[in-house]
Amino acid sequence: MIVTQAYRFALDPTERQVVALLRHAGAARVAYNWALARVKANLSQREAERSYGIEDLTPSFGWSMYSMRKAWNQAKDDVAPWWAQCSKEAYATGLEQLATGLRNWSDSRKGRRRGRPMGFPRFKSKNKAVKSCRFTTGAIRLDGRTHVVLPVLGRIKTHESTRKLARRIDNGTARITSATVRLDAGRWYVSFSVEVERPDVAPRRPDAVVGVDLGVKTLAVFSDGRPPAQNPKHYDHALRKLRRLSRTVSRRTGPDRRTGAQPSKRWLRANEQRNKVHHRIANLRRDGIHKLTTDLAREYGTIVVEDLNVAGMVRNRNLARAVSDAGFGEIRRQLAYKTVWNGGRLEVADRWFPSSKTCSHCQAVKPKLPLRVRTFSCENCGLAIDRDENAALNLASLVKRHVAGSGPETRNGRGADRKTGPGPAGGREASTSHRPSRPGQTRTFAPQWANP
Structure with a gap:
C-alpha cells in the first residue's frame, strides 16, 4: 500500500541561511500580491468597460497557476529585478496559493464547494503572512x-x-x-x-468493534470497558500563567495599526514569552492526541465515532474554550488515516444519531437529556449507567446492527419504526447518504429517519 x-x-x-529563507518566503509573497493586483485590476477594467457599453472587452487575466506564471516570467524583470537570487519555486509557491484561493472562491460562489462561503483573496502583509x-x-x-x-x-x-x-x-x-x-x-x-x-498490516484485534464517545469532562470513553482517556486540559492548567504574561504584554508599547507605530523591544520580548506558552500547549495537545489515536488504530479493526458539529459547539461561549482545548476535530482527522495505515476502518455515526439519549439495553429514546445530567436512567428497563459509557455502547451497537444484515434490529437505529418523522432543522442537507464502504474507507451512516 x-x-x-x-x-x-x-x-x-x-544566519546567512536564515536570510535566504526569509528572502524565499518574501519572494512568494511578492509574486502572490503582484498576481492578485493584476487580477483585481483586470476585473475592474472589464467591469468599467461593461458600464460604458463597450462590447470588445479587455481580455481576461487567466486565473490558473500556469497562466499567472507565464505572465510573471514576462514581467519579473520590472517587478522584481532581484528575482535571480531566489529559486523559481518561491514564485511558483505564491502563484499556486493565489490560484487555489481564486478557485475556492469561485467554487464557493457557484455552489460547488461545501462549507462556509469563501471570501475573495486578500493581499498578504509582510509582518502577518505565514x-x-x-x-x-x-x-x-x-x-x-x-x-x-x-x-x-x-x-x-x-x-x-x-x-x-x-x-x-x-x-x-x-x-x-x-x-x-x-x-x-x-x-x-x-x-x-x-x-x-507501507506493508499491509492488521490490527491486533481485527474483528473488534469499539465505540468512542468524545467529551469535555472525559476526553474519550470506550464501549469495551477499557479505562477512559482523561482530558488533560492543557490550556486550563496554563491559563494562570497566560493571564500574567498577557498583562505584561498589555503594559508594553505595542504596535498601533492606526498610527503605524512599531512595537517596543520590551513588547516583543514579552509577546515572545507568551507565544512560547501557547506553542507548548499546542505541542502537548498534539502529542497526547497522537498517542491516543495510534493506540486505537493499532488495537481495533473498527472504530466508531460521532459526526460532531464542532463549529457549532465553539459558538457556545460556555463550551468554546473547553471544546477547542479537547481537539475533537483533530482526533477524527488522525483516526481517518491511521485506521487505513493499520488495516482497520473508521465508521462515523450520523450527526443526529441520539447516542446519549438512547438506552443501550432496550433502545428506548429519551426526549431530552441535559448536559448537567451525567447518569443515564432508563424509565423503561431501569438501566442506570454513565451517559458517556451509554453513548459509546450505542455507537458500537450501531455498527453491529448495520453489519448484521436484515431483521428487526436493523430497521431503525433509534429503536423506532419508519414513522419517526422528519429530522431536526437542517434536514438531510447536513447528512451523507448510506453507502457500503470498502475496507479501510471511512463511512458515514445515514440519518436514522432515512433508513428503509
Missing part, C-alpha cells in the same frame, strides 16, 4: 542523518536526526515528492511530502 506521508524536521540554519516556501523540483534530498539539501538554499543542518526517513529511502520504500520550509513558533521547519510504501 502506497500512501502520501509527511515528515517534519526542525532546522538549525546559519513565511513559507514549497519546492517541487530541483535538488531535494537528505544529506546524511543531520542535513537536508534544498534548491538554491543548499545544505542546511537539522535540529533532529532524519534517520527514520533516510532508512526508508535507503530501502527503496519511500520517495520524496516535495519539501516545504516554514517559520513556525520562531523556528524554521522543513516538511517532506513522501510517497511511502
Whole structure:
C-alpha cells in the first residue's frame, strides 16, 4: 500500500541561511500580491468597460497557476529585478496559493464547494503572512542523518536526526515528492511530502468493534470497558500563567495599526514569552492526541465515532474554550488515516444519531437529556449507567446492527419504526447518504429517519 506521508524536521540554519529563507518566503509573497493586483485590476477594467457599453472587452487575466506564471516570467524583470537570487519555486509557491484561493472562491460562489462561503483573496502583509516556501523540483534530498539539501538554499543542518526517513529511502520504500520550509513558533521547519510504501498490516484485534464517545469532562470513553482517556486540559492548567504574561504584554508599547507605530523591544520580548506558552500547549495537545489515536488504530479493526458539529459547539461561549482545548476535530482527522495505515476502518455515526439519549439495553429514546445530567436512567428497563459509557455502547451497537444484515434490529437505529418523522432543522442537507464502504474507507451512516 502506497500512501502520501509527511515528515517534519526542525532546522538549525546559519544566519546567512536564515536570510535566504526569509528572502524565499518574501519572494512568494511578492509574486502572490503582484498576481492578485493584476487580477483585481483586470476585473475592474472589464467591469468599467461593461458600464460604458463597450462590447470588445479587455481580455481576461487567466486565473490558473500556469497562466499567472507565464505572465510573471514576462514581467519579473520590472517587478522584481532581484528575482535571480531566489529559486523559481518561491514564485511558483505564491502563484499556486493565489490560484487555489481564486478557485475556492469561485467554487464557493457557484455552489460547488461545501462549507462556509469563501471570501475573495486578500493581499498578504509582510509582518502577518505565514513565511513559507514549497519546492517541487530541483535538488531535494537528505544529506546524511543531520542535513537536508534544498534548491538554491543548499545544505542546511537539522535540529533532529532524519534517520527514520533516510532508512526508508535507503530501502527503496519511500520517495520524496516535495519539501516545504516554514517559520513556525520562531523556528524554521522543513516538511517532506513522501510517497511511502507501507506493508499491509492488521490490527491486533481485527474483528473488534469499539465505540468512542468524545467529551469535555472525559476526553474519550470506550464501549469495551477499557479505562477512559482523561482530558488533560492543557490550556486550563496554563491559563494562570497566560493571564500574567498577557498583562505584561498589555503594559508594553505595542504596535498601533492606526498610527503605524512599531512595537517596543520590551513588547516583543514579552509577546515572545507568551507565544512560547501557547506553542507548548499546542505541542502537548498534539502529542497526547497522537498517542491516543495510534493506540486505537493499532488495537481495533473498527472504530466508531460521532459526526460532531464542532463549529457549532465553539459558538457556545460556555463550551468554546473547553471544546477547542479537547481537539475533537483533530482526533477524527488522525483516526481517518491511521485506521487505513493499520488495516482497520473508521465508521462515523450520523450527526443526529441520539447516542446519549438512547438506552443501550432496550433502545428506548429519551426526549431530552441535559448536559448537567451525567447518569443515564432508563424509565423503561431501569438501566442506570454513565451517559458517556451509554453513548459509546450505542455507537458500537450501531455498527453491529448495520453489519448484521436484515431483521428487526436493523430497521431503525433509534429503536423506532419508519414513522419517526422528519429530522431536526437542517434536514438531510447536513447528512451523507448510506453507502457500503470498502475496507479501510471511512463511512458515514445515514440519518436514522432515512433508513428503509
